[in-house]
Amino acid sequence: MAQRRIPVVIVAGFLGSGKTTMLNHLLRNSAGARIGVVVNDFGSINIDAMTVAGQVDSTVSLGNGCLCCAVDASGLDAMLAKLAGPGSEIDVIVIEASGLAEPRDLIRLVLASECDRIEYGGLLEVVDAAEFTRTRARHPELDQHLALADLVVLNKTDRLDAGERAALLAVLEPIAVGTPLLPTAMGRIDPELLFDRPRRPDRPEVPRQLSLTDLLREDHEECGHEHHLHAGYESIEFISAEPLNPRRLMRFLDDRPGGLYRMKGVVYFGIPDHKQRFELHTVGNFLRFHQSGWSPGEPRTTQLVLIGAGIDADALRSGLRACVETDPEALAGNDMLPVLRYARG
Numbered sequence: 001m002a003q004r005r006i007p008v009v010i011v012a013g014f015l016g017s018g019k020t021t022m023l024n025h026l027l028r029n030s031a032g033a034r035i036g037v038v039v040n041d042f043g044s045i046n047i048d049a050m051t052v053a054g055q056v057d058s059t060v061s062l063g064n065g066c067l068c069c070a071v072d073a074s075g076l077d078a079m080l081a082k083l084a085g086p087g088s089e090i091d092v093i094v095i096e097a098s099g100l101a102e103p104r105d106l107i108r109l110v111l112a113s114e115c116d117r118i119e120y121g122g123l124l125e126v127v128d129a130a131e132f133t134r135t136r137a138r139h140p141e142l143d144q145h146l147a148l149a150d151l152v153v154l155n156k157t158d159r160l161d162a163g164e165r166a167a168l169l170a171v172l173e174p175i176a177v178g179t180p181l182l183p184t185a186m187g188r189i190d191p192e193l194l195f196d197r198p199r200r201p202d203r204p205e206v207p208r209q210l211s212l213t214d215l216l217r218e219d220h221e222e223c224g225h226e227h228h229l230h231a232g233y234e235s236i237e238f239i240s241a242e243p244l245n246p247r248r249l250m251r252f253l254d255d256r257p258g259g260l261y262r263m264k265g266v267v268y269f270g271i272p273d274h275k276q277r278f279e280l281h282t283v284g285n286f287l288r289f290h291q292s293g294w295s296p297g298e299p300r301t302t303q304l305v306l307i308g309a310g311i312d313a314d315a316l317r318s319g320l321r322a323c324v325e326t327d328p329e330a331l332a333g334n335d336m337l338p339v340l341r342y343a344r345g
């Protein structure tokens with residue numbers, strides 16, 4: 001199977017909105033994923049806490065398999081190539097946009113990258129909920145950033161009461177039309193909203209002593225409960241042994257509700273010439289399919305997980321059930337065109 005490209009997620013947000021706080025949170029709660037973080041200076045990333053294993057030039061190797069590197073926009077492509085180089089063990093690359101460039105320019109840089117081991121993975125805009133009105137007055141371009149974002153992280157909601165929060169959501173919704181708004185405090189987003197837990201069958205987990213990184217995980221710090229990050233999110237599973245109709249699934253995806261932060265899993269379309277396994281991956285508005293072959297003996301089934309807040313589970317399940325094709329013979333190759341627009345090998 002071809003090596004999967006490494007998704008590159010861009011994190012933007014105005015000064016002090018909480019980008020670094022969120023990155024530190026992701027590094028401490030990476031769920032086994034190896035994260036490459038690109039910042040424009042190391043200053044605020046909590047490197048001490050991550051057991052620094054070594055520093056080479058502008059790259060710091062973190063104890064949990066994550067890498068952190070500092071570049072300006074001109075060095076970005078070279079750094080992406082380095083992070084994603086042959087034998088790279090990085091699962092996801094996160095670029096903190098502050099001081100580097102406008103998010104739009106960064107997206108262009110990533111899309112135009114000559115490195116064929118990466119792919120653009122979406123834009124997260126971090127917003128300081130308490131300062132939103134003042135920030136917007138000083139930086140009217142914030143509206144464009146919000147419109148461009150795939151997921152808006154509404155941080156510092158601890159500083160708002162319920163009425164202020166509702167008023168802010170009412171202002172934001174028409175600016176970021178259809179884009180999921182994710183309220184958080186201290187950037188504590190569930191890492192699985194951004195990337196999958198890696199499966200490393202070649203290296204089974206062996207029992208071991210807790211490392212410093214394990215001990216620093218906020219799960220342990222706060223309540224010792226592994227899955228508390230999922231609290232407040234709802235997770236829905238959908239399984240179908242019958243193939244899905246690609247056009248109907250794309251219509252379902254186009255209309256997915258704003259509270260649906262993440263979808264992941266495998267889709268089986270079963271259309272002649274397109275009988276491959278299509279892995280679906282959405283982060284907010286961002287959507288991508290990865291095509292690959294089925295492993296020997298792997299059942300040809302669609303299996304999806306939907307994660308969100310305030311979502312109507314029954315409506316989503318019945319929406320997906322309506323995508324099941326009862327007459328696959330009626331489908332032709334060109335029914336796959338809407339899917340293939342979002343697909344990579």
Ligand SMILES: Nc1nc2c(ncn2[C@@H]2O[C@H](COP(=O)(O)OP(=O)(O)OP(=O)(O)O)[C@@H](O)[C@H]2O)c(=O)[nH]1
Pocket residue numbers: 013014015016017018019020021022044098155156157158159184185186187
């Ligand atoms: N009350 C509160 N404070 C927060 C929250 N998130 C971050 N902070 C604080 O806000 C300040 C700025 O956070 P950073 O994470 O450094 O913000 P940033 O976007 O990386 O800032 P720059 O790198 O300067 O652009 C820090 O003092 C954080 O501790 C939150 O949800 N609630």
